[in-house]
Amino acid sequence: MTLRADRRDILRSALAGGAFFLLPRLAQAQTANPASDGKATPFSFDILKDMARDLAAKPYQPAEIADPAVLDQIDYDAHNQVQFRPEHTLWRDKGSMSPVQPFFPGRYFREPVRIYTLENGAATEWPFALDMFDIPKGNPARKLTHTKGFAGFRVQDAQSGRDWMAFLGASYWRTEGYSGQFGLSVRGLAMDTAIASGPEEFPLFTRFWLEPAENGDLTAYALLESPRATGAYRIASTRKDGVIQEVTATLFLRGDVERLGIAPLTSMFWFGKHNRSVAVDWRPEVHDSDGLEIHTGSGEQIWRPLNDPPRNMANTFAAPSVKGFGLMQRERNFAQYQDDGVFYEKRASAWVEPLGDWGNGSVTLVELRTADETHDNIVACWQPAEAAKAGNRYDLAYRLSWVQDCPVQSQTARFRATRLGAGGVPGQDRQPDVIKVVCDLDNRGLEGFGPADGVEVTVTASAGKPGKGAVFPVVGQTYWRAMFDLDFSMLHAKDDNPIDLRLFVSHQGDAKSETMLLQLFPSQLRHMLANTP
Template sequence: MPPHPHRRDILRSALGAGAFFLLPRLALAQTGSPAAEPTPFTFEILKEMARTLAAHPYEPAKIEDDAVLEQVDYDAHNQISFRKDRTLWLNSGDMSPVQPFFPGRYFRQPVRIFTLEGGMATEFPFALDLFDIPEGNPARNLTHTHGFAGFRVQDAKSGRDWMAFLGASYWRTEGYSGQFGLSVRGLAMDTALANGPEEFPLFTRFWLEPSPNGEMTAYALLESPRATGAYRIASRRDKGVIQDVEATIFLRGTVERLGIAPLTSMFWFNKTNRFVSVDWRPEVHDSDGLEILSASGETIWRPLNAPPRNMVNTFSTPGVRGFGLMQRERDFAQYQDDGVFYDRRASAWVEPKGDWGNGTVTLVELHTEDETHDNIVAFWQPATPAVKGATFDMAYRLSWVEDCPVAPTAARFIATRIGAAGMPGEPRPENAVKLVCDFDGRGLEGLGPTDGVTLEVTASHGKVDKTAAFPVVGQSYWRGIFDLDFSMVPPGDDTPMDLRLFVSHKGAAKSETMLLQLFPSQMRKLLDAAP
């Protein structure tokens, strides 16, 4: 799938549009200029470059061709293609070829690209003749730009794109299925703060080092008004795309909400909140839940929402062993979309290397009314204050796979539905809903409906009633059900109702822990739709 900018990509890249950064002399000596001879490069040199930059004020450079770039809109950008014969590492055995992206309205910031061989870096300079540009396209008038917008990495045999870096510090991969979906980025800064705008750091330089076996290592320099960073992203393909990420981050300003290993996705509706949309498809989402593996080994499953207003939730997980935005629903019939194939979207799992210490997994859910915006962000927020002068050294493995790479040890929730409370044929209670939570039968083999398996449910407010758990007749999975009465909540009060539930047998937990967040306004909307 050629990663031409989808509307969501355009929007987030536009948000990431900051400025190009002028390097101090030390950094310039290491990066060179378009006509420079090869210069030594190591990850340590890149770290020192980022450290030196952090000691200097942020200096945005003027974009001289800004008026021309403004004319290179979505349609004009899609008319431009990189010339195949100028592809980096083309016909180099199993090495992954690379093609840079052309800049434009939504990708104004020049990104310089260097190739690495034997510890020496050589810049691959921008030039118009690297691209096929149709007559009449405003891109032909570009004269002062010295960088690209990003790059795509391709399969040596098929030419299929399997990874792309484009916009701010975002990147995507084809995952396990060849289908691009959610994104990750280098760093999140003050995401969804009520008192200020989010800052989007940029990857301004890349050093690319391919391997003969098709693997690709990308070194990246990150820059923003309040941060610099040195990144090493080593990527390989093995039943998905596996990336080992090392990052050293230097803060030149204080950040209230620092996000490490941020994941970005889209969630509009599924079985739980089908009523928020009039779309014809049963479900629309790139991911359907946040999964967290705590230091104790407990797995937390938090189904995603499209909330009535923007929400930020934090989950205290000292020594977190992993977290990710997952796509558990894999049945095409649940999406019916043969254009973008939501059933094939990869899950993304972050596995820390070493102990990250105290902190929280933070989940941001933004209100949306369609699928064109990435409205979900999840990241690790360290407890250590992110103050000016602070340094963070982080390492983690990022897996773009079908399912969580950590094998489950207990039953997992696979679907949640919501409807009116009560029983068929009887008057339905007002302001009460029924939750139906399906879970697989792992660890419950040989047990039946009378063997004492129970669904344990607690709620922050509201009344839980009529809980039950039983195997679904003729199926391999179980079902938990309960009623939630919120009649005591005043009509104007939309404080979210937080629920915690798990399956138990003889006093022992037999499932992961599911955390649900429901809103009285949305439940009333559901019930008001009844005839």
């Protein structure tokens, strides 16, 4: 398959053609699906949980994929030529109900997805049929005659016809967020993401039961299946200043999992202000999200800027009884991106708020090396402290908010931008392997303070030596700036272990900002300094 080089064109047509191939390659895991008889059957969330529990007690049985040779021929271009016929749309012309259209199967979406409609506690299957689609002559999709399911579905606005949510690929889904601009993704479950023993397992949503509401809300029930897990999901979606989803899930493990990722978020980060030197690109920044935000059970707020690391990295942050976490897009100025095709400044942040106490565990951040913007290379999820063993059951509930900013109002200053440059003092000889770290933060909680009022920045480093810092309000602006030098000249030239910085702003021992955790790599720092005029 030939991919178009410009991600702008790809993303413009992604929903229209079901082109979610930007997501990681999916594992070959399916489920057996009985043939539909067209009859309504009783359905409830309890029935779905029983179904998942019963499946977990049996050996995994992958379904036979119908017409595999035909599916292989339905590549990106052929798939994009297939158009759903709008007269077959679910809940079309039903007032404010959100219409639903299915995605056609193809090379990148081979597993059959069964879709059912719900009414008064009864489920009726929406069967796959070729005549629901316009397929050009000569397109290999015309030969797909034995499949029993779709690839996923999209949900539209009743008035505008605009897509506002889509489920496609493994257990992934996306929404338009607060701005009408699709960006990062979420999924039902992550299993063994970026572990040394690999490979990662991608559970699938194999069946959906859809229940619309008169006001345009939609509740999707989903059955999750994979070789080592089954699950029952209820995803209730509403739109108000973004897309807000109440997710309830019951998971059953039929095998051990080294890294079990709950409420996983998936995004893209290539470069921003602090790592501009890693990319040769005309735009100032390219990312769907620029940081991981965590609110711990103890009340600490953590900000971790994202990286495009020199090698794949996984970091864990202890978060017992975590209050929330999310992949956030804090930079909202178009001038910082200059891309009027994909509008990174409009990409939604995704915030996970546990409903109930999740107990002991950590937030895991996975950052994969990337050389461009066409692949999602960031994953954030919550990982239970208890070993994920066969036979374990997990009952979880959380609120997922696709919004402009964190829905929890901060009482302290938050970091808005981080920049790196050559250390030292202008006009004086620059010492080798010394950088300057400059962090801008808003003035929340710092109102009324001035440059002589004793506001300080505290910095600790896992390696290298931080210099004395300074923090002050920026003249003529409404934000503050903290800056300090970091000397890493004592590190061996071949030592590329990450330097972990921890910093916050305080006044007389009282923290006045969130805590920033910044991870830097000596190889990237030396590359930056070598290219400094």
